[in-house]
Amino acid sequence: MSSHLALNEPSSALRLTFLSVVVIAMFLALLSRLWFLQVLAGDRYAELAETNRVRIVVTEAPRGNIVTADGEELVRNRPALTVSAERQRLLDDAGEPRDEDAERVLDRLSILLELEVDEIVERLSTRRYSPFRPVPIAFDVAPEIVFSVNENRELFPGVVAETLPVRTYPQGEMAAHLVGYLGEISEDELGSEEFADHRAGDLVGRGGLEQVYESELRGRHGETRYEVNAQNTVLDVISERDPVQGHDLVTSLDADLQQATEELLAQGIETSRSFTHQASGRNLPSTGGSAIVLDPRDGAIKAMASYPSYDPQEFVGGVSSDYWEEITDRDNDTPLFNRPISAEHPPGSVFKVVSGAAILQAGANPSTTVSCAPTYEVGGNTFRNWNTQHEGPMTLTDALRRSCDTYFYELFYRQWQREQQAGGAEAEILPAVAESFGHGTTLGIDLPSERGGVVPGREWRQEYWEAHRDTYCRLAEEQEEGSYAQRVNADLCVSGGQWRGGDAVNTSIGQGDVLATPLQVAAAYMGVANGGTVYSPRIGRAVVDHDGEVVREIEPEVHSQVDLDDTELRAIHEGLRQVVHHQRGTAYGAFQGFPLDEIPVAGKTGTAELQPLVPFAWFAAYAPADDPEVVVVVNVEQGGGGSQTAAPIARTILEHYFETTDEDDIEFEVGPEYND
């Protein structure tokens, strides 16, 4: 007997079939959703489940130290007593105190730490720290505060007193520009490959060696992965990785020499301000300066000073905006600015070793004589020597000794004519030779923000003009008709792309559009001193691990090779030696009393004009002249004549280096102004 329903009531069977279809549709809906969740999107949900159950607690790795060649610590870590608080226990998601209890805790902290509640909330809210560890509110608190917190735990739920490592500078301000400082990693950096191992809130090197050697100094943070349940109770340790301390950086800096160089530069600059600049009748402004001491045999920096300086300690725990303003303000001569590598100035006469080498490579003979007249005419313009007296015929050696401008004017005017006739078929000699001396290019020192300077020439002028022509033409239209500025701009608008004889003449004595950093000048004299090799200057010497084992030697690298034969080199060496040794040498006066018979010094003065400012004083030297082991370059911005301020400062540094004078007796004495 089969279903009588089916026989007697066909509509009921139909209705049950309809019900079956609905049921099947429901199950298909469930099954397809499960397919989506578990098969198509399963990977993503598996990841989410993993994030759910795993909490990562990070242990910071102590950052490596930076030490001098003789083992003095320039920067290291120091434990700082810190009061921290768990953000989640005090603040809600909107960054407000989460309840009345939290408000009371914040009030108590405010009284204890002498900080406004708002300030505490702000510090807690910073994204700099992982939400799973307490956020530091106050660094370097008094031990009494730590005791109060620890002994009254019930009053400070979620607050911990702990010891955290912070950067400290045992040598104070010394080498501040070289060491650099730390700052919070930026969003952009977090996304980049270079910072793949970093997390939000990490401190990274900003400026100086801290920045360049970031990857080796920072080490690797430790990480413990806990399994937690829905109540955040830790059930198990899944994995544990100890922090790896960062490596130390050993530099080529000599702590004692660095200290002395900074002091002697500062002393020289500050003393020079009480002397008069005769042309303007004012005291020398001497607004800032640089001093570099390097080893010409491998390019190792032994000391490098930038004046004025700043206190890196101010950056610990985050620099205040006031201090940042102060050290980046032009009115304060921007102390944060690392002048030796970032300041581009006209090099003036110190450039003459480069232009001298260029003229030799262009085919001139070192013994060719050119008359050192007081003036030289080019295209109706008169170019003057610094000395108004006629000095007679001179070789390259003589011209270097006397820093004779007209010698270079004449040779470079002839060279310009030759190149003009070749009409671009022949490469310009000066920019190429200058580059082999490290000018017009960065040298690749292991510091950030190195500038490359400018060595102008025909091509450079054309490009520069094309980029700026619109400005010249606009100014020519706007300015008062017939005024000097208007005429100059009108001329530049039409023919500013021309490389004229006057430009070539000006460039030959390191004026005009030539710009160089003190480091570039030092590099050029390194090339002269060691017979032709320009190394990339280096401060880092080796990366060593915590036990002192060398991880990586930082080898000297050759930046470029100078192409001069022995006769040519000898002519330049002799000229530079005579600058100091010869009675008529421009730095003879500045080195009066220096034991030149023991330590022969070769050098070159420079007095770079930068109208309307007081000239920039330069002195570049190497010693001992016959077997150089050190190059010293000093630049004083608006310091007057090279022989007046720069050479005397360089002399004091050499006195310190060679210990020719008792340390306490080394004293800056201003030199004669009118010797370039």
Next chain:
Amino acid sequence: MEVPVYGQDRAERILRERVQSRWAAAYAPVRHLDPVLVLSALVLSGLGMVAIYSAKLQALTVQGLPATTFVSRQSIALLVGLVALGIAAAFDYRHLRGYGAVLYLGAVALLVVTLTPLGTEINGSQRWLILGGFQLQPSELAKLAVLVAVAALLHERKGEPGLPTVGIALALVGVPTALVFLQPDLGTSIVFIWLTAVLFLVGGVKARYLVGLAAAGVAGFAAALRLELIQSYQLQRLTGFLDAGDPSLAQGPVFQTRQSLIAIGSGQFFGKGLFEGTQTSLSYVPENHTDFIFTVVGEEFGFVGAAVVLALFLVIIWRGLRIAVLSKDLFGTLLAAGVVGIFTLQVFLNVGMTVGIMPVTGIPLPFVSYGGTSLIVWFAMVGLLLNIHMRRF
């Protein structure tokens, strides 16, 4: 005329009686049980206990309680359920028509009592009566009572119910639905409405009435929204699952759904293995031994395990619908169809809730979820199906 041989008639009678008794034995109700149906229910209950054990293992261990706490309680409920199955199958289901009124009035009375201070409130919802240490959920009983009452009514009208019958049926459903809604228990209210729809469909209510009622239902729901009869939190629960993908709401009302999705999704194709589910053992899914038990299946046994469980549900539905077709009277058809209807809806609402396509309502998963009342009632329902199946001749 031949004289009948003495004894020939008797021999025939004996032969006839022997045949009759063979037939009678062949048609004896007890010989027409449905083993597939019962076995599926038992397998599901067994799987449920494994899942309950896994869900609570770590949490109970942490609290220092025996890991079998919930499973042993569930086992007792299973035994009671089997007794209930026996009782529900033993008597002839047709007698239920006579007791329909008593059953119905009793259930309504219990629902009323539940709403008085005698009822027990848990999680803001007054659904339980505590009787001698046992939690009783009268709404579970009311499902059965409403089913019997409406089926009996429609049976009386011989499958051609007119408007008055429909009206009476709606009234019969309306009272317990309203009482359950007041608890508030939105899920069970929906079950009542769905049950009515299934009974009307199978009971022969004219198609145009069905369409009209559906339209009225939609209009009524819209009106309830406008008059704010449905509270905002209920509405939020109804729509919240749609936001489950948004992690910023991780701590809000959709937390449960989100964690449920993570649990099931992370099970992937083959599952993480028994006791290996992290979402399960670390209690990331709240109520994962009761309403969210399906997350344990999904996480630890993967798509394969979830599909097997759904298949077992389908087997029960198939057997139930077969019984509805085989039943010898409309009352039996309606009872079977009603049981299947409630069962299907509960599975759909519950699994749909855990996979985020249905709102979060407190509907347990039949046979699998932890909870004595539900398990006992569902075995009684299976008994009722058996009852109809056995007496189909």
